[in-house]
């Protein structure tokens with residue numbers, strides 16, 4: 815098992831300069847509906863302006879407070895301005911219509927960009943709010959791993975293409 819782990823680390827490092835950051839969710843509450851001021855919002859500094867987020871991996875425990883369900887929590891990712899790049903609905907990834915604790919692991923690909931500040935915003939919220947201004951449940955352990963790359967050369971080329979097109983119209 816150790817050998818496999820070492821190999822996968824090497825593979826990750828070799829893929830298109832992808833970088834990873836782990837975000838610890840243990841102990842954090844899933845509070846209210848999307849956008850509620852009571853929600854936990856994490857600002858993760860990727861250290862790379864205009865980085866492209868290409869993957870979200872999760873390995874986490876979650877325990878709802880009955881009658882809240884494990885199908886209700888969301889983790890919504892985007893730039894620091896609040897635009898949504900990727901919405902993770904626990905109900906799509908193993909959460910159920912029950913109040914039993916769960917441990918979930920998985921991964922998904924995505925593609926969205928953070929802004930020039932390099933900040934990734936993550937909002938924790940509930941699509942059914944059982945307790946106003948109070949937690950509907952807690953992430954008990956683990957967290958998410960974000961894979962990102964520097965803004966690709968293709969984006970810069972697109973920008974240049976736009977500039978050329980603008981000049982030609984004049």
Ligand SMILES: [Ca+2]
Nearest residue numbers: 845846945948
């Ligand atoms: Ca609540």
